[in-house]
Amino acid sequence: MPTAAPRSLPRAFFARPADALAPALLGHTLLRTKPDGSTTAGVIVETEAYLGTPDKAAHTYAGHRSPRVESMYARPGTAYVYFTYGMHHCVNVSAAAQGDPQAVLIRALQPTLGLDTMRPRRPAARRDRDLTSGPAKLTQALAITRDLDGTDLTAPASPLRLASPPQSPPIAPADVAVGPRIGIDRAEEWVHKPLRFWLRGHPCVSRP
DNA sequence: GTGTGGATTATCT
DNA sequence: GATAATCCACACC
Numbered sequence: 001m002p003t004a005a006p007r008s009l010p011r012a013f014f015a016r017p018a019d020a021l022a023p024a025l026l027g028h029t030l031l032r033t034k035p036d037g038s039t040t041a042g043v044i045v046e047t048e049a050y051l052g053t054p055d056k057a058a059h060t061y062a063g064h065r066s067p068r069v070e071s072m073y074a075r076p077g078t079a080y081v082y083f084t085y086g087m088h089h090c091v092n093v094s095a096a097a098q099g100d101p102q103a104v105l106i107r108a109l110q111p112t113l114g115l116d117t118m119r120p121r122r123p124a125a126r127r128d129r130d131l132t133s134g135p136a137k138l139t140q141a142l143a144i145t146r147d148l149d150g151t152d153l154t155a156p157a158s159p160l161r162l163a164s165p166p167q168s169p170p171i172a173p174a175d176v177a178v179g180p181r182i183g184i185d186r187a188e189e190w191v192h193k194p195l196r197f198w199l200r201g202h203p204c205v206s207r208p
Numbered sequence: 209g210t211g212t213g214g215a216t217t218a219t220c221t
Numbered sequence: 222g223a224t225a226a227t228c229c230a231c232a233c234c
Contacts, residue, residue, distance in 0.1 A: 086227030
């Protein structure tokens with residue numbers, strides 16, 4: 001019998017522009033395995049695309065390159081984890097081709113595995129849907145910090161990886177809502193571009 | 209060397 | 222809605 005283990009997404013899945021990858025990631029699973037063997041995971045329900053060099057809201061606008069953002073330049077399927085607001089981490093997936101610094105921010109998950117492990121990491125979450133309903137909430141719940149920056153998300157043995165659950169029902173385009181990105185207010189024409197994607201009506205998205 | 213401002217969240221009113 | 226919490230990267234002396 002085949003196991004119930006999700007199968008990792010192949011490198012080629014990530015080798016497309018961020019605005020094409022972002023909606024395609026909806027419905028796939030982010031899995032986090034710690035050295036102690038604990039596993040936490042959730043289904044992606046909200047993403048945002050950051051298009052790199054031309055995108056005034058991207059960390060790599062105008063080709064900006066530094067150790068912090070190096071993972072955005074890495075081969076597709078690499079984790080870009082950054083630290084912001086003095087206390088929060090956010091996790092992205094590098095997209096497009098190596099050297100083209102595009103990425104997709106994972107903004108919300110539906111928690112599916114290891115909820116008992118997540119709860120003590122998220123004491124403010126009064127309901128389970130609050131465990132991972134935001135980009136910094138999900139990194140807390142899954143214990144994702146900067147030491148996972150650069151992780152290969154396609155490798156089955158990685159501490160952080162992306163997978164497609166067996167028998168996952170396909171996401172119909174009509175179920176995907178599109179709108180402007182959250183928290184972007186000084187990127188001129190890039191403020192309003194429809195680069196945020198979420199599952200319409202899902203209770204775990206960061207904002208309706 | 210100093211100053212500024214976040215791809216956010218929790219906790220108030 | 223407003224604001225504090227709190228670090229780092231970067232711009233600009």
